Amino acid sequence: MEPAALLASTFANQPWFWGATAAIVVVLLLANVALFLFVYARRLRELVRARRAARFELEAEQMLDELTSSPHDPARLRARIRRLDELERPIAARMLLERLGPASTAERAAVLEALRETGAIDVLLRSLRRREPWRRALAARTLGQVSATEAVPALIERLDDNSRYVREAAVRALGRIGDERALPPLTDLFLNPGRAGAGIVYEALLALGDASVPVFREGLTSATESVRVTSCFGIAASVEPEAARCELDPMLTDPAGEVRAATCETLGRIPSATAPEALAQTTRDPVPSVRRAAVSALASYDDSRSLPFLLSALDDPERDVALRAGEALVRLGRLPAAGGRARAAIEDTEAWPLETALVLESLGAV
Amino acid sequence: MSVVIAIVLVISVAIFAFFVVYSVATLSLTAYSLFEGVQQKIERGDRFRPLRRPLRSGISLVVPAYNEELVIVPAVRSLLGVDYEPLEVVVVDDGSVDGMFAVLDEAFDLRELPLGDRFGLETEPLQALYVSAADPRLHVARKRNGGRSDAINAGINLARHELVGVVDADSLLDRDALARIVEVFAADPDRVVAVGGTVRIANGGVIEDGVMTLPRVPVHGIQASQVAEYLRSFLATRIAWSAMNGLLIISGAFGVFRRDLFRAVGGLSRDTLGEDMELVMRLHEQLRPVRPGVRIEFAPDATCWTEAPPGLRPLRVQRVRWHVGLLDNLRLHRRMLGRRRYGAVGLVSMPYTILVEVFGPVLQVTGYAIVIVLALFDEIAWEYAIALLLIVLLVAQLQTAAAILTEEIGFSRYRRRDLLLIGGWGLLEMFWYQPLSALWRMWATLLWLIGRRPGWGTIPRGAALAPQPPAEAPELAPAPLSR
Numbered sequence: 001m002e003p004a005a006l007l008a009s010t011f012a013n014q015p016w017f018w019g020a021t022a023a024i025v026v027v028l029l030l031a032n033v034a035l036f037l038f039v040y041a042r043r044l045r046e047l048v049r050a051r052r053a054a055r056f057e058l059e060a061e062q063m064l065d066e067l068t069s070s071p072h073d074p075a076r077l078r079a080r081i082r083r084l085d086e087l088e089r090p091i092a093a094r095m096l097l098e099r100l101g102p103a104s105t106a107e108r109a110a111v112l113e114a115l116r117e118t119g120a121i122d123v124l125l126r127s128l129r130r131r132e133p134w135r136r137a138l139a140a141r142t143l144g145q146v147s148a149t150e151a152v153p154a155l156i157e158r159l160d161d162n163s164r165y166v167r168e169a170a171v172r173a174l175g176r177i178g179d180e181r182a183l184p185p186l187t188d189l190f191l192n193p194g195r196a197g198a199g200i201v202y203e204a205l206l207a208l209g210d211a212s213v214p215v216f217r218e219g220l221t222s223a224t225e226s227v228r229v230t231s232c233f234g235i236a237a238s239v240e241p242e243a244a245r246c247e248l249d250p251m252l253t254d255p256a257g258e259v260r261a262a263t264c265e266t267l268g269r270i271p272s273a274t275a276p277e278a279l280a281q282t283t284r285d286p287v288p289s290v291r292r293a294a295v296s297a298l299a300s301y302d303d304s305r306s307l308p309f310l311l312s313a314l315d316d317p318e319r320d321v322a323l324r325a326g327e328a329l330v331r332l333g334r335l336p337a338a339g340g341r342a343r344a345a346i347e348d349t350e351a352w353p354l355e356t357a358l359v360l361e362s363l364g365a366v
Numbered sequence: 367m368s369v370v371i372a373i374v375l376v377i378s379v380a381i382f383a384f385f386v387v388y389s390v391a392t393l394s395l396t397a398y399s400l401f402e403g404v405q406q407k408i409e410r411g412d413r414f415r416p417l418r419r420p421l422r423s424g425i426s427l428v429v430p431a432y433n434e435e436l437v438i439v440p441a442v443r444s445l446l447g448v449d450y451e452p453l454e455v456v457v458v459d460d461g462s463v464d465g466m467f468a469v470l471d472e473a474f475d476l477r478e479l480p481l482g483d484r485f486g487l488e489t490e491p492l493q494a495l496y497v498s499a500a501d502p503r504l505h506v507a508r509k510r511n512g513g514r515s516d517a518i519n520a521g522i523n524l525a526r527h528e529l530v531g532v533v534d535a536d537s538l539l540d541r542d543a544l545a546r547i548v549e550v551f552a553a554d555p556d557r558v559v560a561v562g563g564t565v566r567i568a569n570g571g572v573i574e575d576g577v578m579t580l581p582r583v584p585v586h587g588i589q590a591s592q593v594a595e596y597l598r599s600f601l602a603t604r605i606a607w608s609a610m611n612g613l614l615i616i617s618g619a620f621g622v623f624r625r626d627l628f629r630a631v632g633g634l635s636r637d638t639l640g641e642d643m644e645l646v647m648r649l650h651e652q653l654r655p656v657r658p659g660v661r662i663e664f665a666p667d668a669t670c671w672t673e674a675p676p677g678l679r680p681l682r683v684q685r686v687r688w689h690v691g692l693l694d695n696l697r698l699h700r701r702m703l704g705r706r707r708y709g710a711v712g713l714v715s716m717p718y719t720i721l722v723e724v725f726g727p728v729l730q731v732t733g734y735a736i737v738i739v740l741a742l743f744d745e746i747a748w749e750y751a752i753a754l755l756l757i758v759l760l761v762a763q764l765q766t767a768a769a770i771l772t773e774e775i776g777f778s779r780y781r782r783r784d785l786l787l788i789g790g791w792g793l794l795e796m797f798w799y800q801p802l803s804a805l806w807r808m809w810a811t812l813l814w815l816i817g818r819r820p821g822w823g824t825i826p827r828g829a830a831l832a833p834q835p836p837a838e839a840p841e842l843a844p845a846p847l848s849r
Contacts, residue, residue, distance in 0.1 A: 021753045028760035034766035036789060041773045043782055133409040164553075165409045197553050226555050289528075290625065319484035320526055352480035359479055364500035 004346030022064055060092045064099060066112045068107070073191065077118040083154060089127065093142045111145045119188055121148050128154050133163035140166065146175025152179045157197075159185050167196045175204025180211050187215045193227055204228045213238050220251060228254065229262040229263045237268035244270050252278045257287035273337065275301035283309045283325075288318040297319060299328035304338040307345055314351045326353030327366045374736060381733045384725065385754070389761045392717055396768045398606035403666065403772040405809075423528040423551065424452035425544055425622065428521030430514050431457055431535035438671070439473045441535050441790035444576030446501055447474030450544040455504045457519040457535075457638070461490075464497045470506055472709040474498035478503075485523040487633040489516045495524070514618070515634035522628055531622040533643075536673040537575055538568060539620070546668040547622045557659045559649060560623045562616030564600045566779075567593045571671065576628040582778050582789040588681060589738035591799040594675040594766055594792040601776070602667060602769035612636025614695075614719060616662065618642035620670035627653070638698065640691020646697040650711045658707075666776065682806050686820045689810035692723055727807035734801060759796050766792030 067077060079159040084092060100108060115121050128137035128151075140158055143151040151173070158170035171189065174182035182204070190201045205212035214237065219231030232251055235244050244266075260282065267279050275298055282294040295313045298306040310332065313325035329349075332342040346354060360366045390447040427445050431438055432800050459467050470476060476496035485492070492510030498504035518532055529551065533539065543563055550561045559578050569592075570584030570721070583590050605650065607613045616623075630771040631648050634641045646662055653660045675681040696719065703716045770785055780788070813820060 018753075022758070024755070025756055025760065028757065028764060032760060032763050032767050035764070035771050039767075039771050039785060040782070042774060043785075046778070137410075163409050193556075194554075198555065199552055224556070317484060319482060319486070319523065322482075322484065323526070352482040355480045356482065359477060360497065360502060363477070363497065363502045365497070365498050 008111060012247045014297040019259055020032045027210055052087060056091055060088070060095050063092070064095055067118065067120075068099065068261050070109055074114075074117040077114075081118050081123060084123070089123070090138055093124070093138050095140075095245060097142060098143055108146060111147060113147060115148070117308060121150065123146070125151060127156050128158055131167050132159070136161065136163070136166045137169035140169040140173045142311055144169075144176035147177045149179055149280045150179060152177060152181050154241050155187050159189060164196065168200050171196050171200050175207035178207050178209070180208060182216070183208055183211050186212075187218075189221060190215055190230075191222055191227060193224060198226050202234060203214035205234065208295065210238065217247070220247070225256045228256065228259045232259065232262045232266045234271050241270040241272065245272070245276060247280050250283050257285075257290050260290040261293040262286065265298045268300040269294070271300035271302070273302055275303040276308045280306055282307045283313050286338040288316075288321055291318065291321045292324050295328045299331040302332075302337040302339075304332075304341040306332065306338070307341060311345060311349060312347070314353050322351075323356060326351065326355075327355035327360065329354060329359040330361050330366050368587050376581045376731075377732055377736065378659065378817065381729050381736075382754075384729050388722055388726065389757075392603075392722070392765060393761065395606045395718075396602045399602050399604070399610065400768045402605045402609045403601065403776050406666070407776050414481050424526075425450060425529045425531050425548070425549065426453070426454040426456055426521075426625070427529040427533050427544075428518055428522065428525060429455065429457045429530045429533055429535050429741070430460055430600045431461045431466060431513075432511070432517070432661040433462045433464040433466060433471055434535040435462070435466040437536050438466050439469055440573075440576055441533075442470070442474070442504065444538040445533060446504060447541065447576050448539050449541045450548070452527060453503055454525065454527055456521045456524050457504070457506045458517040458524075459506060459508045459514070460517035461509060467508060468504050471496075473500075474504055474506075476506055481613035482720060482754070485520070486629050486729075487519040487523050489523065492520060497598050513636060515636045518641075519633040519636075522625065522633055525625060528625055529622050529696050530625045530628055531620070532618065533670065533781070534619045534672060537565075537619050538573065538578060538671045540669040541577060541672075542621070543620070543668040543670060549667050549736030550663050550665050551622075551624075554661065557661045558663055559627050559653065560616055560621060560646065561663045561665050561668075562604075562613070562621040563664075563670050564666050565594055565619045565670050565672050566600075567674045568671035569593075569676070571676050573671075579671075580781075581671070581784070582781070583784045584674075585678065587791065587794075588678060588799075589674050589676060590680075590787060590791040591795045594769075594788045594795065595665065596674075597769040597773055597788060597801075598765055598792075600664075601772040602765050603774070604664045605666055607710075607715060610664075610710040610714065612715035613662050613664055614647060614711065614715050615640075615643040615671075616646050616664075619672045620668075633764055638691055638694040638697050639687050643691060644695045644698065646703070646710075647695055650700055650708060651699050654711075661747075666772075669777075669779075678802075682802075684819065685803060685806045686810040686813070689723075689727075689807045690814050690820055691812045692719070693811065695723065696720060700748070723807075724811070727804040728811060730801070730804040731808040734804075760795070762800070763789075763793055763794055 006182050038267070047165065063077065065079060066073075085268055096111075100111065100207065103111070115124075115262075121143070124139045124143050128143075130136050130139070136158065139153055143155065155170045155173050155177075159167055161167050161170065173188065174186060186201060186204055186208070189196050190205060205215055212234065216231045216234030219227045219234065222228050232248060235247050239247065248263050248267055254260050261339055264279060264282055265277060279294055279297055283291055283298065285291050285294065291313065295310060297320070298310060307329075310325050310329050314329075316322045318326065329342055329346055332338050333343070333346055346358075357366055422639065434441070442455060442457060446453075457470065457472075475498060477499050479495045479497050481492055481495050490510040492507055492509045494508045496506040498506070505524060507520060507524055510515065512520075522530055529548070531547070533546065547563055551558050555810065566581065567584070567589065568578060568581075569586075569589040571578050571584040572580035572582070575582065583593050595718045604613065616640070623645075628645075631645070631652050635644045635648070638644045649660075649662060675684050696716065702712040703720075705712040737746065737751060766789060770788055773779065774785065810820070
């Protein structure tokens with residue numbers, strides 16, 4: 001038998017072969033056509049929507065002007081806001097957000113009042129339950145920007161949203177509103193990370209002020225490294241410096257290098273005249289990133305007792321630590337109390353990290 | 367004769383079986399990518415809010431460069447113009463013999479720094495180190511030529527931030543590319559160790575102030591086919607691989623890594639040609655047994671624009687090198703194959719890659735050879751051949767269409783006519799680009815089998831990245847409303 005005939009007989013002569021082949025070809029063809037049609041239909045729809053949006057923006061501009069000016073006609077605005085459709089609502093919300101960006105607290109309060117009067121807050125609260133996550137997130141963000149306290153329970157509910165993006169928008173909004181009712185759920189999110197970015201929850205907690213301090217304190221003892229790291233920053237940012245130093249000092253012996261490094265960094269943000277002894281000792285930590293953070297932090301303290309540690313760090317086996325030590329010495333040289341001795345030490349020392357730091361200083365980079 | 371017939375028959379059946387498995391696997395992967403891409407879009411809309419300090423890490427961008435005189439200045443300007451801080455750019459001049467250093471010096475007013483010592487990763491010796499007086503975030507190192515991996519390792523030695531990004535000198539980043547990549551690290555700081563971005567073809571596009579303002583599909587077929595190919599590769603597969611934590615590669619043109627881990631695993635290998643893939647596979651192999659949750663991710667919205675090889679010859683050199691690198695890496699890390707402790711990497715990605723990338727070209731070329739021989743002897747079963755060709759064509763086109771749809775829904779970067787061009791070139795490439803590519807990969811396989819190493823070759827640079835005025839007024843922007 002010839003190869004061609006043999007090949008053909010393998011499949012082509014089977015009764016099912018051509019039927020199956022035709023079916024596959026038709027399905028693939030239809031799928032291809034459908035995908036391309038979808039692409040072009042979507043593009044066309046976007047074009048139409050873009051034109052409509054451009055028209056609506058002009059109208060929305062006037063509406064927002066009226067909303068933010070007084071006096072205005074709440075009944076008319078209420079009717080118009082109710083009529084806003086799927087396309088118009090997000091545009092109006094974004095334009096409002098843009099206006100609120102540079103607004104003062106008093107202006108925000110006036111806008112909030114006007115939004116309440118015209119029923120816009122109710123529309124936004126309903127939007128928190130829309131199907132598309134981005135719409136829910138946009139509503140949460142808008143409610144946060146206007147500090148709508150009545151939205152707090154609904155926003156707390158959104159902390160359990162299926163979408164991480166919505167959860168994070170709700171966290172940000174709750175932080176912006178600053179209502180203490182948000183503290184327990186935010187605490188839960190902070191101490192059990194994974195459902196929202198730790199940094200975002202951290203910012204929201206910070207916005208709650210003193211109420212968040214116990215949360216950060218609890219975070220320092222968390223089993224999760226990233227929670228302890230963020231808590232160090234929280235303590236440094238929300239506790240009075242002297243007390244913060246006392247609370248952070250023990251974290252310099254944390255088993256995790258990342259936590260020790262974060263502790264050094266935060267101690268560097270709350271400087272005083274006296275460098276903590278433990279911080280100076282951390283310049284000999286076995287983990288390079290900790291030593292690096294420690295030498296940088298020491299430069300924030302106007303304390304000449306740091307000098308031997310920094311000079312010694314110039315010989316650190318890690319290049320980056322040595323470079324940071326050089327920069328720290330140069331920065332120390334600019335401080336009033338320790339500056340004289342630091343400058344003298346710089347003049348007496350020949351080390352390439354120091355030379356590098358001096359070049360960078362001449363360029364304004366240290 | 368009967369032996370020949372039997373062999374032809376066995377090969378034909380093998381090719382058919384391969385094709386069925388390939389189609390099912392590839393279309394599943396494409397569907398998964400499309401689903402994930404659409405989900406991301408539905409979830410986030412178009413709005414992007416970058417994190418603020420102190421919640422985000424600093425990034426050192428390492429730019430290995432060899433004889434990049436024509437493109438280095440716009441590339442560095444583009445990188446320094448990225449909306450991200452703290453940022454540092456470390457250009458490593460890997461022993462260039464053109465005027466690259468001179469143009470850098472002229473553009474950025476370089477001042478010499480002490481070279482110092484204590485370099486963690488072993489590299490060819492550094493000769494000099496400079497900082498820019500115009501923008502001290504820029505450092506330039508000159509070293510003896512040691513190849514791309516060596517240059518990157520040298521740059522990592524000099525990098526000072528917690529995250530290190532590797533960006534090729536012939537590439538431009540979108541302004542928000544780094545912020546988007548860092549968002550992925552920030553979302554899961556305990557587990558994410560590396561993130562790659564999308565690489566797209568810059569050829570043909572309009573670049574203003576180091577930013578791609580209007581991407582266009584190039585007129586030249588070789589380059590246009592690469593646009594379609596990159597779109598498929600990144601948007602129709604990597605989104606899925608990333609979702610199942612099975613990424614085997616972060617493209618060398620744009621990836622960001624945790625510096626401590628990059629160093630801890632020994633930096634980039636200098637012994638393999640596919641060093642970017644090798645590093646990712648090594649990270650999987652070394653980290654997953656000790657940190658089971660570790661993730662290597664892909665950020666489809668973080669975009670890097672790169673210059674594609676403009677002609678057949680440089681493209682062949684590039685693809686042969688890539689393929690030998692792939693084979694090296696699969697052999698080097700074969701220990702992960704089929705093992706559960708390596709998750710999707712061992713159970714899905716590696717078997718798929720071996721099937722599609724290793725056996726695929728061999729079977730493809732053999733299939734072409736059989737068809738040609740049978741046609742010469744007038745022995746071809748035309749109905750069967752045409753049916754198979756039609757299905758192959760439609761499957762490939764479906765993958766291109768899905769990539770275009772993901773692009774359209776997620777990013778909308780191309781004009782309407784460019785989408786049509788991408789689809790058109792995707793269709794045409796079946797008749798010339800795909801066979802050529804298969805042939806080159808087959809050749810690379812032979813070279814690899816006999817132990818021959820292809821060179822890096824030279825890819826002509828500069829044409830795509832030079833600022834160009836738009837040839838015509840851009841189409842009325844159909845930007846998504848939510849942007």
